[in-house]
Amino acid sequence: TRSTRPQRLLGAVQKNATRGDPCSVIQAIDHFCRNKEWAMNVGDEKGCILDAVVSEVNPATVLELGTYCGYSTVRIARLLPPDAKLITLEFNPDFAAIARQVIAWAGLEEKVQLVEGASGDWIPRMKEQFGVKTFDLVFLDHWKDRYLPDTKLMEECGILRKGSVLLADNVICPGTPDYLEFVRNSPRYESQYFKSHLEYTKVEDGLEKSVFLG
Numbered sequence: 001t002r003s004t005r006p007q008r009l010l011g012a013v014q015k016n017a018t019r020g021d022p023c024s025v026i027q028a029i030d031h032f033c034r035n036k037e038w039a040m041n042v043g044d045e046k047g048c049i050l051d052a053v054v055s056e057v058n059p060a061t062v063l064e065l066g067t068y069c070g071y072s073t074v075r076i077a078r079l080l081p082p083d084a085k086l087i088t089l090e091f092n093p094d095f096a097a098i099a100r101q102v103i104a105w106a107g108l109e110e111k112v113q114l115v116e117g118a119s120g121d122w123i124p125r126m127k128e129q130f131g132v133k134t135f136d137l138v139f140l141d142h143w144k145d146r147y148l149p150d151t152k153l154m155e156e157c158g159i160l161r162k163g164s165v166l167l168a169d170n171v172i173c174p175g176t177p178d179y180l181e182f183v184r185n186s187p188r189y190e191s192q193y194f195k196s197h198l199e200y201t202k203v204e205d206g207l208e209k210s211v212f213l214g
């Protein structure tokens with residue numbers, strides 16, 4: 001049967017990237033998505049903003065919602081200090097399987113814990129399951145209508161601390177209007193918009209960085 005796009009993306013990584021070299025994995029995926037088949041990775045332009053925020057926060061604990069093929073997982077994990085931990089949630093087993101192989105090709109398995117399951121089920125269990133009390137950085141890139149409910153859940157479960165940074169992809173395209181309205185108007189967040197473009201296109205999109213004030 002015909003392969004899937006994530007399988008072809010993995011093939012491009014295995015063909016064109018060097019094992020253990022995260023930058024070559026990132027470049028191979030960006031080249032594939034720009035020249036062969038578009039895919040919904042955060043991409044190189046928004047990826048540079050993501051890199052800057054990760055470097056600024058220098059997090060010991062990171063939570064990613066929506067692994068997909070693992071592109072942003074590799075972008076984030078490659079910048080983390082040795083004993084830092086990135087937990088990424090992906091509820092589609094086929095995407096999780098692809099992402100595991102992309103992360104392994106980049107040689108970043110030690111820094112990444114890919115959890116197969118839904119954010120709603122796992123956010124409440126972060127403490128007991130992984131011994132993580134709070135997250136220094138959360139990258140939201142899953143279903144756009146889940147950003148707000150999951151943010152409220154993270155608050156309720158106490159996994160955000162004063163200063164935790166939420167970074168949300170696609171706040172313009174496809175758009176997350178309810179989330180944006182919430183973080184921009186809530187007194188408990190200090191929000192900032194980073195204007196950019198939808199991955200591999202000229203369409204406007206951007207990232208919203210929101211600091212939880214406790």
Ligand SMILES: CCCNc1ncnc2c1ncn2[C@@H]1O[C@H](/C=C/CNC(=O)c2cc(-c3ccc(F)cc3)cc(O)c2O)[C@H](C)[C@H]1O
Pocket residue numbers: 040041042065066067068089090091092095117118119120141142143144146169170173174198199
């Ligand atoms: C209830 C479960 C919630 N909890 C969950 N828990 C765990 N994993 C979850 C949960 N909800 C979803 N996931 C996983 O995350 C991934 C989902 C990612 C979704 N991303 C987009 O939809 C998007 C679209 C465009 C776009 C823009 C323009 C276009 F024309 C077309 C497309 C661009 C972009 O950058 C985009 O990130 C993955 C596919 C899916 O299995």
Ligand SMILES: [Mg+2]
Pocket residue numbers: 040041042141169170
């Ligand atoms: Mg996205």
